[in-house]
Amino acid sequence: MxxxxxxxxxxxxxxxxxxxxxxxxxxxxxxAVAIASVMAMEGEEASVTAGLAxxxxxxxxxxxxxxxxxxxxxxxxxxxxxxxxxxxxETAYVFEQSDGRVVFRLSGPNVRRILAKGxxxxxxxxxxxxxxxxxxxxxxxxxNLARTGENEFELIAMRSFAVALFDDLRVMGREFDLSAxxxxxx
Amino acid sequence: xxxxxxxxxxxxxxxxxxxxxxxxxLVRPDPAASDEAWNDYVHIRSNPRGRYHEHWQxxxxxxRWLVVERDTFTHExxxxxxxxxxARKAGR
Ligand SMILES: [Zn+2]
Numbered sequence: 001m002x003x004x005x006x007x008x009x010x011x012x013x014x015x016x017x018x019x020x021x022x023x024x025x026x027x028x029x030x031x032a033v034a035i036a037s038v039m040a041m042e043g044e045e046a047s048v049t050a051g052l053a054x055x056x057x058x059x060x061x062x063x064x065x066x067x068x069x070x071x072x073x074x075x076x077x078x079x080x081x082x083x084x085x086x087x088x089x090e091t092a093y094v095f096e097q098s099d100g101r102v103v104f105r106l107s108g109p110n111v112r113r114i115l116a117k118g119x120x121x122x123x124x125x126x127x128x129x130x131x132x133x134x135x136x137x138x139x140x141x142x143x144n145l146a147r148t149g150e151n152e153f154e155l156i157a158m159r160s161f162a163v164a165l166f167d168d169l170r171v172m173g174r175e176f177d178l179s180a181x182x183x184x185x186x
Numbered sequence: 187x188x189x190x191x192x193x194x195x196x197x198x199x200x201x202x203x204x205x206x207x208x209x210x211x212l213v214r215p216d217p218a219a220s221d222e223a224w225n226d227y228v229h230i231r232s233n234p235r236g237r238y239h240e241h242w243q244x245x246x247x248x249x250r251w252l253v254v255e256r257d258t259f260t261h262e263x264x265x266x267x268x269x270x271x272x273a274r275k276a277g278r
Contacts, residue, residue, distance in 0.1 A: 063248070064195060064196075064247070064248030064249050064250060065195050065248060065250065065268075067248075120200040120202070121197070121198075121199060121200075122197075122198065134196050134197070134247065135196070135246060135247045135248065135249075136199075136203070136246065136247065137200070137202060137203045137247075142245075142246040
């Protein structure tokens with residue numbers, strides 16, 4: 001598989017290369033996720049929504065009306081952009097973002113109490129259901145937040161904010177002995 | 187200041203996610219309008235006590251411009267609408 005990612009992850013040097021002891025609340029940082037942003041052309045919002053819903057293993061995050069982030073762990077950045085461009089031809093603009101964003105996966109029984117230290121949005125399981133995603137402010141950093149499991153959330157941040165957000169998440173999680181490491185899945 | 191804004195796209199959000207531009211009731215004059223009309227449009231603002239229509243941008247959320255109708259005295263928010271649909275309704 002060809003890797004076109006910038007070889008240096010912004011958290012290299014801050015996270016150990018070998019997985020350490022994992023606490024119940026854990027911050028997992030996948031090194032290689034293909035990400036593209038998708039913007040619907042005017043009047044095509046509904047057909048793009050339908051197209052993205054049928055896109056298989058690509059996970060889709062809401063960013064705003066007619067605007068999404070599309071993520072894949074199996075596609076390369078190039079193949080994701082190609083697949084989306086084909087799927088949404090003439091209805092949406094697709095831009096490759098893999099090197100420009102960093103994904104953080106936060107999970108554990110205290111995940112909401114950790115996130116509440118930075119995010120003012122209501123994350124109660126009943127109001128922020130699994131599959132929900134939205135742009136929110138975490139401290140002073142804008143992120144795309146998605147609930148990906150019962151007690152699991154993913155935050156997608158701009159690459160240049162990754163270190164600052166990582167520091168914030170560590171402080172937010174210190175009370176719960178939050179552990180952190182690169183994802184063992186790559 | 188109203189502290190929670192119900193964004194039509196993102197739901198209930200803290201005011202920190204928004205930036206405020208000001209009066210949303212102003213209509214841009216014709217390019218050929220008098221200097222006086224342009225001066226009023228660009229510089230002259232009232233500072234009302236009570237109900238007010240304001241442009242807010244949800245910068246940390248959907249990034250859309252919104253029209254927030256709120257009370258500058260009680261901080262009550264009456265409505266929040268996407269600015270594009272407000273403009274369309276007004277025929278602009
Ligand atoms: Zn919004």
